[in-house]
Amino acid sequence: MKKFVTQHFLIKNVFFHQQRIRRNVIFTTTSIWDPFDINEEENALYEQERDSHGMSLKNIFLICGSCCIVLLIILAFSMYTTRERIHNEKRIIQIKRNSSMLCLSAIFSLKKSLKEYQKRLSMLENTSFDNQKSATNSILATGGGKVVVAAVLINATNAVIKTIGWLFTGSASLFSEAVHSIADTCNQLILTFGLYQSIKKPNPEHPYGYSNMTYISSLISGVGIFCFGTGLAWYHGVLVLLHPQEMESVFWGLALLSGALISESATLYMAVTEIRASAKESGLRFWEYVSQGYKPNVNVVLLEDLAAVLGVCVAASAMSLSLYLQSPIPDAIGSLIIGAILGGVASFIIYSNTVALVGRSIHPNQIEAINSDLENDRMVRALYDIKATDMGSQSVMFKAEVDIDGREITRSYLEKVDIQVILEEMKKVDSIELAEAFLLKHGENIVDRVGAEIDRIERNLRKKHPYLRHVDLEVL
CATH class of the missing domain: 1.20.5 (Single alpha-helices involved in coiled-coils or other helix-helix interfaces)
Incomplete structure (x- = not known):
């Protein structure tokens, strides 16, 4: 310009x-x-x-x-x-984004509902074992409960009989046996309370239930036997050694001990029968089952009755020897021996229940059977960090890390969808955005399929191994 x-x-x-x-x-x-x-x-x-x-x-x-x-x-x-x-x-x-977000929220809500349904179904399966145990809401519905209640009644009767015999004879051995029966009665009342608590159903405050109450009550029982039974038996035996006293009505005392031997043998037979059946069901030997403490309440009854039978035999032998020698010394020594027997039983009960409360693995044969079932599943490639903890009351918590086969998961997903529809979607992919949307859609569905397969594996494990109360499979 x-x-x-x-x-x-x-x-x-x-x-x-x-x-x-x-x-x-x-x-x-x-x-x-x-x-x-x-x-x-x-x-x-x-x-x-x-x-x-x-x-x-x-x-x-x-x-x-x-x-x-x-x-x-x-x-x-x-x-x-x-x-x-x-x-x-x-x-x-923005409108498209909002609509997609609404669709995603609807999908997430649906998935959440499905997961809650699966969780509820799993909880129902987990509590089926509890419902079977507590169908009558009574400890008499279980074999162990019957043994414990019978032991309470018989030991209470024996405690009264032995106390009367001690009052008539003044025998130190008979006093130790009376103390032994009183301690057994109190301890088995504690076992009854623990067994009653253990059959309660899980709740939000105690999601794993109260099965450990059997171990706790058995531990308290062992401590009571050691402190009350062993302590008083040794105290009275030492007292008789220091201040000997003549015994009276020894024959009446021996007769009362014979009746106590019969009743103690009856409860011992019940405990042996119950443990033998449980050991056979678990595929274990009798003493192996006892040493593992899978039924702590029945084990306590078994050991207490075994100690009672041995104690009656020791007391009868000591009284007979004192009568023959006309000396209270053998009777006092018999009281000390009975105290030692009670101390050994109490120590074993305390140790086995302490190990169980700390967290003890189940038998290797059971772990091997569970691992075999898992590894035979076509979705499982390998297992790592396997833990199977006994929770008491014939219930086990199983945890393992699972390496899932991605090809089998994808094949399982493709079996649930129409391949032709996926092929049509692939033909329409002509840009990066469409490819990303396609991969996100089917990738998310495959991940959901992993969760469904894990739930299926857990359900199959619980059906085949009813003692598995809680199964936690973590995907690597």
Whole structure:
């Protein structure tokens, strides 16, 4: 624009000077030229040309300004339309995003409902064992409960009989046996309370139930036997050794011990029968089952009755020897021996139940059977960090890390969907966005399939091994 104005101005000046030179030439041909003689017409023409030149510049500036204004208006309009278009596109994208979020939230809600349903189904399967145990809400519904209740009644009767015999005879051995029966009665009452607590159903406060109460009550029973039974038996035996006393009515005492031997043998037979059946069911030998302490309440009854039978035999032998020698010393020694027997039984009970409370693994044969079932499943590639903890009351908590076969999981997913539909979706994938959406959709479904397969494996394990109360399989 500036160049155009300059050229126009130069053309005007050239034209003006050409006209002036032409007039000057004509004037010199006719007369003598005076450079200071300026014609009024020439001045007027010059002024007119200068004014027209100024008007031309103004017109040019006006045209240029108008063009600039028009360009600015066009630019502003284009920017406005571009912003509006961008705003509309953003709004469309936001609407699509909101709709996709609604769809995803609906899918997540559905999946959450399915998982809650599966969890509830698993809880029902887990509590089926509890419902079978506590169907009558009574400890008499279990074999161990019957043995414990029978032991309470028989030991209470024996405690009364032995106490009466001690009062009549003054025998230290018979006193130890009376103390032994009283301790057994109190301990078995504790076992009864622990067994009653152990059959309670799990709740939110105690999600794994109360099965450990059998171990706790057995531990308290062992401590009671050691402190009360062993302590009093040794105390009375030492007291008789230091201050010997003659015994009276020894034959009545022996007769009472014979009756106690029969009753103690009856409860011992019940405990042996119950443990033998449980050991056979678990595939273990009798003493192996006892040493592992899988039924602590029945084990306590067995050991207490075994100690009672041995104690009755020791007391009868000591009384007979004292009668034969006419000396209370053998009877006092018999009291010390009975105290030692009670101490050994109490120590074993305390040790076995302490180990169980700390957390003890189940038998290796049972672990091997569970691992074999898991490894035979086509979804499982390998097992790691296997833990099977005995929780008491014939219940086990099993935990393992599982290496899942990805090909089998994918094959299982493809068996549940229509391959033709997936093929049509693949044909439509022609951009990165569509490929990403396709992979996200089916990838998420495959991951969900992993959870479904884990639930299936856990259900199969519980059906085949009913003692598995809690199964936790963690995917690597």
